[in-house]
Amino acid sequence: MGVMDGILEGAKVAFSFQGILFVLMGVFLGTIIGMLPGLGPITAIGVMIPISYGMDPNMALVMMAGIYYGAIFGGSTSSILLNAPGVAGTVATAFDGYPMAQQGKAGKALAIAAVSSFVGGTVGVIFLMLFAPLLASVAISFGPPEYFALMLLALTAIASLSEGSTIKALISGTLGFMVAMIGIDGQTGTSRFTFGSASLLSGIDFLVIALGIFALAEVFKLIITRNESDSGPNKNIGSIRITKSEMKEMSGPMSRQSVLGFLIGVLPGAGATIASFIAYITEKKIAKNPEEFGKGSIKGLTAPETANNAATSGAFVPLLSLGIPGSGTTAVLLGALMVMGIQPGPMLFTEKPDLFWGVIISMYIGNIFLLILNLPLIPYISKLLNIPRPMLISLVTIFCLIGVYGISFNTFDLYLLLAFGIIGYLLRLVSFPAAPFILAFILGEMIEQSVRKSLTISNGSFMIFLERPITLAFLIITVLSLALPPLLGMRKKIKSIE
């Protein structure tokens, strides 16, 4: 059967009444799950596995995929309104999204996020459809040394995330790195910095850090500055309309980052988080007005939101064309397929074209539904900011506590959350930026493990990082991105002296 027949088979699945119903259910659930930190897409799909047993596998996968990309789509909401990123892929969204909301442009920020997500998601699906079988070889081209080089490049974002003092940003990043080392070391099985506590053995969860350092720290600030009139969330929601000139400003990052985000998403293990950070730094690097980034820049919000959704579509390339899961969520999706009697793998494309194409085509429909679902809801959701401050503070606190308890059902994590809230507040007090901390935390373990895996493979020789072309290219880009700006600055200075 040719590809065209396969696509037609898939369209039959996706455009059937059932298909449309299930994709709608999936994206609706996904949006809600994305908005609430704690109940992530992994848990939601895991819990649905027994329910989906006996369901038509096409429909089950269409729905579960909808939950997955719906959650990334909806995840921007809590980042923008409350500075509380619920999934790692939406941390970068908070960098400019929350400042925008504080300036009384919450409505616009949510609209920009929705439109960029839609564009990123849709472009991603188009690429998925055109290139999925072709890109299979790209997806497996990365070994540990390549991952190390890619993550190192992402880590250079620390330099661009510093608000003022680079030294402070580096210290903050180092702290994040140190926290990332807590737990069982993957390469030796030794526990590090756990002080005999079983609760620390698997390390500290991302959500504990994100909600502590971002959301709780913000809550503490609100409590302490409660008598100052101009602090805290602006109750003004503003218009949700995006003007023509704003659209023009968004179009650059949207077109670049939907491609870049998709490509990073194709790599198993890199995913939406790294895509969103790399999108943020590249846009900041090439922007005419980089000083606006971090203060509510439209570009700074558009870039990560486009990239994380495009990356989510990209993650389906290794999943559908090779049967390789690129993330925790796609691994659980694979498990769900197995219980329905489908063996996910490289043969899926030829043996189950209706499933393969059905999911891809349903993602177009899903993205349109997401836009239709999200845009009209914005005025209502952003009313959250109209809640009186004392109530909002309590609500956010409860929201964080439930979210963190929901990941492990372990009260120890709640104490950790509180501790990181305090650390986050103290960091702010002495104006250490929190973003490098969380970036280093997210990347820290992956960087360390990929270096050590590489060195095990090479019997300890560092040449492994220079001998492989992709690795070398990334390392050169990393060095240039760090060295060029100061060098150019120096040249300017010298010229001005002359």
Added chain:
Amino acid sequence: MKRFLLFMGMSIALILAACNESSGDADSADGNWKPTRNIEIVAPSGAGGGWDTTARMAAKVLEEEGLIDKGIGVVNKTGGGGAVGWAYIATKKGSPYNLFVTSTPMIDVPLNGQSEYDYTDFTPIANVIADYGAFAVKADSKWQTLNDLFDDMKKDPTSVTVIGSSSPGSMDHLKFAKFAKEAGVDITKIKYVSEQDGGELTALLNGSVDVFSTDVSEVVEQVRAGNIRVLAVTSEERLEGETISDFPTGVEQGINTTYINWRGFFGPKDLPEEALKYYEQKFKEMTETDAWKKIRANYGWGDFFMGHEEYKEFLKEQVESSKALLDELGIVR
């Protein structure tokens, strides 16, 4: 919220049960213990993993086939490769309402010094399923048989990199070491890379590593697509099924050892005798249902039922054999 309600409900049930203790005793005197409230099965991992899936599927079959007429809730206690969940169950001493699902890490994790509780701190009820391991190489690899690989490793153990998803000293590492040792390779020099983000197959396919130590279910589709070759599976005899039956065992290649990844259900320490008998029987009945057999077939899980007594003996042997390997690898703490 749901959990909170469940918790409230369970607390109330507990109080009622305590008030009504005399009738409970009467039941157990007959040897006909039956649960009088909802049962909790802990999966000491996140949703969607092997433990979680087994627990949820067992709960589904036990409930839907009418084997147990009380509700069964699966609760995830994530962390420490199981250690967090075990620490929780250890506080439930004697309770017939708190079961958990476990497998080989119940042996390896305590031996690695990562959990203060080992299997003797709990009551093994019944084992239900088993998977076997497989050692795979890229399709264009120079090694055609397991002996080709081990011959090269005997000359230079550091010339080969093995990848697996469990941490060093755990399943994927141990089973490869067990076979390599049997073949006469110096296992202390084996290069083992642990890949916990799902990139094992990628690393094998792009040539970053040489051998992938994993479960049989992970390799079947890749073999069918012609991407990889399975040098050996760790079962005693060839496994049944299309493609799977083509995989040679280690035994038939003269490497006389096996490795089994068992999975079953435990209760807390001091589980009352009657409750133990009750659950043992129910799990046995569960494994005999068609619904369970179909789930097993879909996941590629092998049938491996063992009752309490047999299970205890089996676990004892497993500890001995793993400990010997870990000692030699220098990992036992």
